[in-house]
Each structure stands twice: as structure tokens, then as C-alpha cells.
Amino acid sequence: MTETPVEARGLVKQYGRITAVDHVDLTVNRGDVYGFLGPNGAGKTTTLRMMLGLIYPTAGSVRLFGRDPTTEGAAALNGVAGFVEAPRFYPYLSARTNMQMMAAFDGDDAVSRVEAALDTVELTARADDKVGGYSHGMRQRLGIAAALLREPRLLLLDEPATGLDPGGMRDMRALIRRLADGGMTVLLSSHLLAEVEELCDRVAIVRAGRIVYEGAIADLKATATTGYRLRTSDNTAAIAVCEAQAGVASARLDGGEVHLDAAEPAVAELSVALVESGLRITALVPDSATLEDLFFRLTEGSTPGETEVPEPAADVVGGVA
Amino acid sequence: MKPGVLTVYRWELRKLISLKRTYLGLFAAMGVPLAFTITLSFRHGRPNDVPFGAYVHQSGLAIPLVLLTFASAFLLPLITALVAGDIVASEDQYGTLKTVLTRSLQRGQVYMGKVLAALTYTVAALVLLGGVAIVAGSMVSGFNSLTTLSGSTVSAGQALALVLASFGVYLIPLWTVALIGVMLSTITRNSAAAVVGTLVTVLLIELVGILPGLEWLQPYLLTRQFDAWQGLLRQPIDWSPITHAAWVCALYCVPAVVAGYLVFLRRDVAGG
Numbered sequence A: 001m002t003e004t005p006v007e008a009r010g011l012v013k014q015y016g017r018i019t020a021v022d023h024v025d026l027t028v029n030r031g032d033v034y035g036f037l038g039p040n041g042a043g044k045t046t047t048l049r050m051m052l053g054l055i056y057p058t059a060g061s062v063r064l065f066g067r068d069p070t071t072e073g074a075a076a077l078n079g080v081a082g083f084v085e086a087p088r089f090y091p092y093l094s095a096r097t098n099m100q101m102m103a104a105f106d107g108d109d110a111v112s113r114v115e116a117a118l119d120t121v122e123l124t125a126r127a128d129d130k131v132g133g134y135s136h137g138m139r140q141r142l143g144i145a146a147a148l149l150r151e152p153r154l155l156l157l158d159e160p161a162t163g164l165d166p167g168g169m170r171d172m173r174a175l176i177r178r179l180a181d182g183g184m185t186v187l188l189s190s191h192l193l194a195e196v197e198e199l200c201d202r203v204a205i206v207r208a209g210r211i212v213y214e215g216a217i218a219d220l221k222a223t224a225t226t227g228y229r230l231r232t233s234d235n236t237a238a239i240a241v242c243e244a245q246a247g248v249a250s251a252r253l254d255g256g257e258v259h260l261d262a263a264e265p266a267v268a269e270l271s272v273a274l275v276e277s278g279l280r281i282t283a284l285v286p287d288s289a290t291l292e293d294l295f296f297r298l299t300e301g302s303t304p305g306e307t308e309v310p311e312p313a314a315d316v317v318g319g320v321a
Numbered sequence B: 001m002k003p004g005v006l007t008v009y010r011w012e013l014r015k016l017i018s019l020k021r022t023y024l025g026l027f028a029a030m031g032v033p034l035a036f037t038i039t040l041s042f043r044h045g046r047p048n049d050v051p052f053g054a055y056v057h058q059s060g061l062a063i064p065l066v067l068l069t070f071a072s073a074f075l076l077p078l079i080t081a082l083v084a085g086d087i088v089a090s091e092d093q094y095g096t097l098k099t100v101l102t103r104s105l106q107r108g109q110v111y112m113g114k115v116l117a118a119l120t121y122t123v124a125a126l127v128l129l130g131g132v133a134i135v136a137g138s139m140v141s142g143f144n145s146l147t148t149l150s151g152s153t154v155s156a157g158q159a160l161a162l163v164l165a166s167f168g169v170y171l172i173p174l175w176t177v178a179l180i181g182v183m184l185s186t187i188t189r190n191s192a193a194a195v196v197g198t199l200v201t202v203l204l205i206e207l208v209g210i211l212p213g214l215e216w217l218q219p220y221l222l223t224r225q226f227d228a229w230q231g232l233l234r235q236p237i238d239w240s241p242i243t244h245a246a247w248v249c250a251l252y253c254v255p256a257v258v259a260g261y262l263v264f265l266r267r268d269v270a271g272g
Helices: A044-051 A069-077 A095-106 A110-120 A136-148 A166-181 A193-199 A217-224 A235-244 A264-276 A291-299 B005-017 B020-042 B062-073 B075-084 B089-094 B097-101 B107-141 B156-188 B191-210 B215-220 B222-233 B240-266
Strands: A006-015 A018-028 A033-037 A059-064 A080-083 A154-158 A185-190 A202-207 A210-216 A227-232 A248-254 A257-262 A281-286
Touching (some): A006 A044, A033 A044, A044 A069, A044 A185, A095 A110, A227 A264, A248 A264, B020 B062, B062 B075, B062 B156, B075 B107, B075 B191, B089 B097, B107 B156, B107 B240, B156 B191, B156 B240, B191 B215, B215 B222
Parallel strands (some): A033 A185
Antiparallel strands (some): A006 A018, A006 A059
């Protein structure tokens, strides 16, 4: 199948006068590990629910591999699995029985995959316990196992590591990494920057229901990488050299090092000039903004429209309001 | 194999078997005829004011028929509502609707599977109530011939067949109560509200029947159809109350099923 795994266009969800999702456009391509990033309440879960056909969009459309879950229902979820918010199961049934039920609801030979799926998330030993007695982390893992029963080509996960302890988070990320390496397309919503930075190559950042950035993480970070930190044998003399150098701006002393703004070629020239002036360089490093800095820049501000948005890179499809 | 209504139905039954609530109703369905029969065996009084009440000491087969009249006021609607009112709302309570609806089932299939399970549970409750009443009644008052409502007498074997058929006819209004329960379960998304709502609906319909000036409505009240089985106990059999009950109940249950179905199809699954 050649269709795009996820294509959302102009997606809107209104609850009365509140607009939870406001004209969201996003595209997840095959093989992407796509991060859907935003603070709590930004509309990530609502968007995912629309993708899974659980709630109906007020306007706009979603296509999963070219099929619309709003009109086709479960038929559009062929090859798609995942969960929104915490995965839920029948607490009075065992994990294995829950899994067998889900497999029966998937049809075909899903039942034959129950044991393997339980094994993948390391729940085999506890599979006969009632889910009611499961910890939060075990339920998250069972949620993944239930998704795996469908042998998905697209996995939609809503904050899968939320509420897990550090060990559980590490295991969850390793599991997602493993699945993605196996060729699965993953759309992962998260408010945890580290998680997205570690797992995802492309990202949509959502704020108050709107996409404020969509594109590669590397491109996003590149837009913010203009600063450099410099340490030399004589920082005062170094500032003088910087000021004389073309393409280098606002050199200033800050806590024992010089901060300056310059593009990479100008920095290369600067290093030569510094050495020619008899200064010994002990450090000259790009002061790259972390994804966290960018995230806060994009998601904090008075109104979404006024947020400073970095110039999108060539392959960024936009979605900026 | 593609999953369908029957897949949902089978798993709904499997879930019912695992729930305490299920047994609460079924134990009541067995306990009430047992208690009634035991009381009769110690006392010589008889419930003269209900059909077949006068014969409870002559034939054990009168006992299940007396219980049908008693149980229609409250007990059987309650047992029915207990499960029907919970069957969709419990998914809201556990947040599992999103789990089920992201598999390969269409919403309509899930709904119809649940409807069938609620109807099946109603049958189970009625079978237990009738079974215990027939067995216990026959032990206490004997497996004897029965005097019909027309005054003639039928053999014990014939009477048994008529009692079983009466329970079958009784299912028509009871299933209607179940379908109203499933609808309320879908609309309220709250188990307690749906169970109580179903009972209140039945009681309100009964209340309408005794309001002065509204007597003309009586033949069309759902609760009135609980007596339709009595047509079988006349000689010759009077089918008119039974066909009447069938179409009157259809007037109640078709809108209930359609409303519940449409709400289930169109609703946003936002909780859980």
C-alpha cells in the first residue's frame, strides 16, 4: 500500500464555544517516528481520538492510509493500532482473557499472536492476574501488547510513558524504538521533550489546538543554532578580535567566556583571526538551543498567533496559523 | 475470520459470567419462587386476588403462573434492568469503549451484540424463575391437572406446556423492558441512572394506567402486556391479547432500539 499513514487536513473539534483542535494539518509518512508534542490540554489527545474514529471532527478530515475513520469506522483502522490516554481493560478479567477478547475483536489470526504479544511486553508471568490488580506501568505495557495483536503498520500512542517510573520509561522507549526499527510507522504524542527528542525524527508542536511547527527536529534545532561560546587565553582581547571580524555580531563577556552570534563560515574565519592575533583558543562551541528552549518559545506566549515561529525549513509543510 | 455481532455477543456473555451483578439477579430469580413455595408449604392461605392464586394448593403448576403476575410489578423488570442498564454504561465506567471501538468492529456490531446479550440474560432469569417455580411448586402442591381461566381442567402435561408457553409470551414485554434499559444505558452513560431510569419508566407507565380519565390508554401501556400470557390459559386459547402485546411492545421497543443504536453510532467517545 502506498498511501500516507496519516494525513489530517483542517481538523477542527469544538465543544460548545471551546475550540479544542483548531485547523490541524499534519502528515505522517511511512517509517516516520513522528512526535506530536505539546503541553497538557493542547489538543493532542482530542486529535488522536479523531484519528481513531472515537470522536467526530467538527470540520476537516483525517485519512489513515487513505481511509477516513469518520465515515468508514473500524474499516479505516485496518493496519492501525494504538491507544489514547491510559489504555483501559476490563479489570475483572485477566490480562490474557482481555487480550483474547481484543484478538477476537480483531478477527483473522490475531488470537495466535496473544502469547507473543504478552511476551514482547514481558507480561507473560502475570498474564493470568486480573487487570484490576495491575500497576499503571503494567497497563501501559498491556496497551502496547493489545496494539501489537493487530500487526499494525501504524501505531498511534498517546503519552505512552506518562506515569511510569524512570525504569519503566526507559523500557517503554526501548520498546518503541524496537518497533520503529522493525519498520512500523509511529505517531507518538507526548509532553516530554526528552522522549520526543530521543525517539522521533519529525515533530508537530501543538499549542492551544493549533500546530505551531511541523517538520524535522533537526531543522527546528538548526533554526536556533546561531550562538557560539568562546574561551581563549585572553577573553578581553578576543572580544576586540570578534568586533573587528566580519559576520560576527554582539560579542560579549559572560561568566568567563565570550558569547557571540555568527554563522558557521564566519566562525571558521574567526578562529583563524584569533590565532593570528596570538590568542590561544581553549573552546569554541556552538551554543545550540535545546528542543526544550524551542518548545517553550513555541508554546508559551500571549496568543498562538503572536508566537515567534522559526522560518520553516524546505521540507516543512507548515500548518502555521 | 471477520469479527461480527456474534463475536461481541459471545464475549458479552463471557463478561456477564465474570460479574457479580449477573448473579445477584439470577439468585433473586431463583430465590423468590423458592421462598414463595416454602411459605405456601407452611401456610394454608392463598393469594386469591391474582389469577391462579386460588389453585396454588391444588396444582404446583399454578405457582409459576402466580409468580408471573407478582414478578411483573417489580422483580423481573428490576432483574432485567440490572443487566440491561449496565451493559453499555459499564464500558463508560471502565473507559473500555475506546478499547473495543479501536479494534475491527463497527459500532453497530458492538451495540447489537450487547442488545442480544441483555435479551439472553432476561431469558436466563425467566428460565430460572420458571424452572424453580415449576419444580418446587410440583414438590409442594403436586404435579397435578390445572383449572384454566375458562373453568375447564387440563391435564398436568398440557398444563406444563401452557405454563412454558406463558413464560415465552411473557418474554415479549420483558424484552421490551430490556431494550429500554439498553437504550437508557447508552444515553445516560451511567449504570445506576440507567437501572433506576428503567425501573422508574416501568413504574410511571403503571402509574399512568391508574390515573382517572386515562383509562382509554390502558390497552397500550407496556405494563399491561405482562398479562398477555393469560390468553393461553383460556379454552379455546385466546390469541388476541398476545398479538396485541406483540404490536404494542413493538411500538415501545423499535424506537428504543433505534434511538439507542443511533446515539451509540454518533456519540463521541471522549472519556476513559
